[in-house]
Amino acid sequence: EGPIEQKTVADISIQPYPLLKEFEWADLDLNNVEDRDEVFKLLYENYVEDADSTFRFKYSSEFLDWALKPPGYKKEWHVGVRVKASGRLIGFIAGTPADLQVRSKPVKAVEINFICVHKKLRSKRLAPILIKEVTRRVNLQGIFQALYTAGVVLPSPVSVARYNHRPINWGKLHDVGFSYLPDNVTKTQMIAKYTLRNEGKLKNLRRAELKDFDQVFTLLTKFQSKYELIQDFTRDELKHWLFGDNTLSNDKKVVHTFVVEENDRITDFFSFYLLPFTILDNPAHNELGIAYLFYYASDAEFDESDSAKAQALLKKRLTDLIGEALIIAKSLGVDVFNCVSCQDNNLFLQDLKFGEGDGILNYYLFNYKSRIISGGLDDDKHVDYGNVSKVGVVML
Numbered sequence: 561e562g563p564i565e566q567k568t569v570a571d572i573s574i575q576p577y578p579l580l581k582e583f584e585w586a587d588l589d590l591n592n593v594e595d596r597d598e599v600f601k602l603l604y605e606n607y608v609e610d611a612d613s614t615f616r617f618k619y620s621s622e623f624l625d626w627a628l629k630p631p632g633y634k635k636e637w638h639v640g641v642r643v644k645a646s647g648r649l650i651g652f653i654a655g656t657p658a659d660l661q662v663r664s665k666p667v668k669a670v671e672i673n674f675i676c677v678h679k680k681l682r683s684k685r686l687a688p689i690l691i692k693e694v695t696r697r698v699n700l701q702g703i704f705q706a707l708y709t710a711g712v713v714l715p716s717p718v719s720v721a722r723y724n725h726r727p728i729n730w731g732k733l734h735d736v737g738f739s740y741l742p743d744n745v746t747k748t749q750m751i752a753k754y755t756l757r758n759e760g761k762l763k764n765l766r767r768a769e770l771k772d773f774d775q776v777f778t779l780l781t782k783f784q785s786k787y788e789l790i791q792d793f794t795r796d797e798l799k800h801w802l803f804g805d806n807t808l809s810n811d812k813k814v815v816h817t818f819v820v821e822e823n824d825r826i827t828d829f830f831s832f833y834l835l836p837f838t839i840l841d842n843p844a845h846n847e848l849g850i851a852y853l854f855y856y857a858s859d860a861e862f863d864e865s866d867s868a869k870a871q872a873l874l875k876k877r878l879t880d881l882i883g884e885a886l887i888i889a890k891s892l893g894v895d896v897f898n899c900v901s902c903q904d905n906n907l908f909l910q911d912l913k914f915g916e917g918d919g920i921l922n923y924y925l926f927n928y929k930s931r932i933i934s935g936g937l938d939d940d941k942h943v944d945y946g947n948v949s950k951v952g953v954v955m956l
């Protein structure tokens with residue numbers, strides 16, 4: 561296992577990758593509101609939709625600030641393409657710094673995400689050129705590995721996971737065509753099945769505060785040490801990912817983090833991020849509120865001696881913990897709570913009534929040879945409820 565191609569910065573061209581003559585590379589600065597709004601508009605109108613174009617991701621400007629400007633980010637890794645004649649932004653791809661550990665081996669890498677080409681300019685082979693240019697700019701900084709995900713199957717994924725959804729507002733999900741009514745079941749029964757109480761059962765659960773950060777950092781680092789693919793966070797990075805922009809009011813926050821505190825000790829925490837879908841041409845609803853499970857940890861002891869008992873204890877702790885996340889997400893107007901089959905999620909999916917989605921998420925490690933890492937699926941790529949994954953990294 562390890563890097564495939566050994567390159568050095570000296571091998572990397574200092575010239576931008578050649579573009580078709582009607583296009584030019586854009587020098588974006590997402591601290592500049594105009595640039596950030598251009599990226600926002602390009603994604604809003606042209607980014608990933610579901611298979612039958614019912615929904616489109618609705619990345620807010622606050623989300624892009626959070627997702628694209630973590631500590632150590634480089635503006636050169638926010639790569640745009642403009643039409644020379646009009647100056648319109650028609651292509652984008654982003655790299656953000658992400659030191660990984662692959663089976664405990666440190667891998668300096670970037671995460672590549674948000675690749676987008678304007679709908680009217682598809683099949684002009686711009687996507688591969690965007691990937692080559694962001695790779696060149698990352699290589700110039702001495703980084704030669706990358707992590708990215710895609711729904712499509714490309715050569716050799718390092719892991720494969722599956723989407724899971726926990727309906728919160730089943731009626732609305734049914735109205736917009738996301739949830740279906742099974743045979744011999746009434747709508748009332750489906751709504752009753754997914755009804756959540758307004759109050760959780762973990763009494764000492766509260767919103768995380770900066771004073772909790774040291775314990776949360778320690779708890780997550782220990783909890784994640786069992787996974788084979790993780791992001792090796794610096795303190796500043798994790799603070800950014802879990803607290804985001806601390807000046808935002810709770811209703812504007814993109815990421816929400818909660819802790820369980822017992823006798824001045826943080827025993828568990830969880831986080832989720834909010835990323836709605838625009839619902840395309842539906843008279844009754846124009847937005848789908850979606851929460852995505854992000855990082856979490858529990859100090860449920862994992863005693864090597866009786867691993868079955870330990871796993872049962874962890875299952876109970878995580879089920880109660882993420883059960884609270886569902887209730888909080890509901891209070892924030894979320895319609896469906898999403899997670900993939902990674903981390904220890906398979907332990908609570910069934911009890912918390914998550915349904916297996918038809919989306920598959922492939923994880924790729926660019927220029928790094930690694931044996932397959934379990935993404936929590938069986939040989940048919942269905943969720944393996946009896947086994948947990950070894951993937952700890954969560955991609956936005």
Ligand SMILES: Cc1c(C(=O)c2nccn2C)oc2cccc(OCCCNCc3cccnc3)c12
Pocket residue numbers: 608610615709710711722723724725738850852896898899900917919921955956
């Ligand atoms: C996307 C997504 C969806 C949906 O498409 C969806 N939910 C409700 C209705 N729909 C149609 O459901 C998920 C569940 C877990 C993780 C996910 O995504 C994980 C992060 C995705 N990273 C970016 C990305 C986006 C699209 C394709 N590849 C990568 C998703």
